[in-house]
Amino acid sequence: MSTSFEVWIAAALTLMVFSFLWRDNPFYKFAEHLFVGVSAGYWMVLGFWSTLWPNAVVKLVPEAARVTEPAAALPDRDPLVIIPLALGLLMLLRLWPRAAWLARWPTAFAVGTTLGYNLVRTVRSDFLAQIHATVAPGLVIRTPAGAIDWIATGNQGVIVAGTACCLAYFTYTRTARRARGGVARAGLLLLMVAFGASFAYAVMSRVSLLISRLQFLLGDWLGLA
Template identity: 40%
Template sequence: MSELIGVWLAALLTLGIFSFLYKDNPIYKICESIFVGVSAGYWAIVFFFDNIIKKFWYGVFPTDNSEPNYLLWFGAFLGFLMLLRLSSKIGWIARWPLAFIVGATAGLYMMIYFVSNAMLQISSTMRNVVAVNPETSAIVWGETIGSVIIAVGVLSGLVYFFFSKEHKGVFGQTAKVGIWFLMITFGAHFGYTVMSRMSLLIGRVDFLFTDWLHLLK
């Protein structure tokens, strides 16, 4: 019975959200409010149990034989400082944990981004642009063209993202080639992502026709 109610509720909410495609209406407003309210409550509970209970409380007061992690008190202290925003007199202290989060994030992610977005991409771009078949010594045109496109695309793309030099003359033309490469890439991405969105829609329609209406087996 509870499963039946769940299916009906999910189906009606799905249709309610879909009704937005026609225009904004009271049914959509109800569904939107339920969606926002339920999800906000759900995530509040998930974060509370995942972070305050599982990570902090069981970390500081472990129920097994493991050693307590006293470092977690530092995180709890920063969290407490955040709550000081509620006070109008000492609310400014809440800026400290924010500064810590932003600073620590910048430091921690610097190497990760530098390695993945710079070093490894440069390494992958340094390819032999004249691919030769070792047995026949003939040029492998497909691979050769691919390598040239990668090298030209990366270099012209980098030129486009040069901010301290005006884009004119040869430099400007190269930047134009770069933006062409970017737009072609975006086009390919667009098609790919639209297909994945279609699969989400198919999943929802499948739910309506199979689980709700039982029109499909």
């Protein structure tokens, strides 16, 4: 059995969380509140030291860089940081009801810029690149010797037809025609088959997580395994 205080704490918290499998109880509540409190505090501190301090404070007052690293080289002052800093401060105006409407500006700015930025990336990686990957091999795949690889060719046919069927399922205003309805149903069927395979794979990964926790309890804590 372990003599480490940290291992005992980790084991006790693990058992408290596992107790939720029986029902909600004071032990789970304790672990839940501890987890939420510690994680919220951790992320707040991390946000301050990894985002606010280097990106705002240090850029306005370069000498502040030596608070965390005494030997650090002083960066150039960047007064433009005042703009995002001001937007951040506008968020806090939500605390004053009369000026709360100003807090919408930074929210709108954040949503607008990130969606605009992601739009280009998404069109490239999730749209054009996917079509290219489906179309480029063609429908007949050959071995390096030049003969037709029938298994790979069959797989490629399923990929092209399956992608088209799944896309047809996600149309909303064209399902009246019978043939299209059949294609859409085939797409839904393919999706469900894919979900089933993905679910089975993910269940196995979750079981491996459970095994690692049991190894910790039986090995690191109790010394039985």
